[in-house]
Amino acid sequence: MEELTWTRIALALAIMVAASVSDWRSRTASDGHWYIMGAGGSLLFGVQLLDEGASWTFLVCLVLITLVFADLLRDRRGMFEEGVNVAPLLLYALTFLAFGYLSLEHFGEGRYWTMISIPLLIVFFFVMYQLNVIKGGADAKALIALSLVFPIYPELAGLPVMELNDPAALTMLPFPVLVLFNGAILTLLVPVGMLLLNIARRDIRFPLMLFGTRMTIEDAKKKHVWPMERVADGKVRTALLSRQDDEIDWDALQAAGVDRPWVTPKVPFLVPLTLAVPFSLLMGNPLLYLMGA
Structure with a gap:
């Protein structure tokens, strides 16, 4: 049906x-x-x-x-x-x-x-x-x-595009689990998008350019982002792995002369999960495809 x-x-x-x-x-x-x-x-x-x-x-x-x-x-x-x-x-x-x-x-x-x-x-x-x-x-x-x-498993004519040698292998993994798996894969593509965006903006600083962008402190205060730069012992230090429970002190950064700090967006995993639904329908299971299943 x-x-x-x-x-x-x-x-x-x-x-x-x-x-x-x-x-x-x-x-x-x-x-x-x-x-x-x-x-x-x-x-x-x-x-x-x-x-x-x-x-x-x-x-x-x-x-x-x-x-x-x-x-x-x-x-x-x-x-x-x-x-x-x-x-x-x-x-x-x-x-x-x-x-x-x-x-x-x-x-x-x-x-x-x-x-x-x-x-x-x-x-x-x-x-x-x-x-x-x-x-x-x-x-x-x-x-x-x-x-x-x-x-x-939602089977549609002509899909997925990545056709397996054994079509039955695709349905062995429940579709919701495949969505979780593909959602994780899509999350790994975020650094690629960040890299291209920062190159276009000419904000070049490796490896920060893979995980975030530069933003004015005024804008950062209004958005859901974590700073990748922090003031510690009077010096501005890089912090790639920000944690949710870390206290964000934008004023300290501004006082240290950082007007456009590097920040990483708080992307809810629900977003790549949602994208993974049409991705899974269209592409199927990329891992099985690469394994030649």
Whole structure:
């Protein structure tokens, strides 16, 4: 059903672009984006299951895992905090039992693996976030929501451009994981863009020109940037690896005679993640392509 595939793509891009714009401007992306995206993805998958005449068990599991997704987004007390929080405990127990029954009745079916991939991906991204591999909460929520939007790999005629020798190898990696992988690749291209921009502006200073640009202190105060130059012991020193918890003292730089310090933009990872959705659709898996798979 190519129409459903295009609808999934439109849903994911519309929500992720809106969330990226919000994250870029204010460094926040409301959970409303992910509620809409996850619920929309579940609805589309439900339509697909009904069209295929799937067993009621699949629909029950889909409803329950969607409720689990919604529960992960909301701020509530823990299941065993200040007594027993019955509602979420019951939800997770029912979800576990439903997927257990699904495994007993439909294990090995193609549709079964599609359904079981949703909770597995949710757990995977949740663990990645807890381990600080995925840094931002919005990034993790976006990837979890993508797991509901794309429970199956979105196959389109003529795509991807990087065609593999074994087309089946492309679908071995779940699409949300591929988006994460390609988002990381796109992040690595930022230095190339910075290099070209600084050459055009004739701001040449290696290696700072790979990681940021020069900007007046007045402009820097208004934008989401970190300085790559700092005043320490009365001297201006270079600091390529700025940290979020570092105190920014623009006045000290100005007092030291630095009117246009080198700064690096605070680019939310949600931006390359969003770009990675169309990139993944168009290009597929660059690593597998280079490996000759």
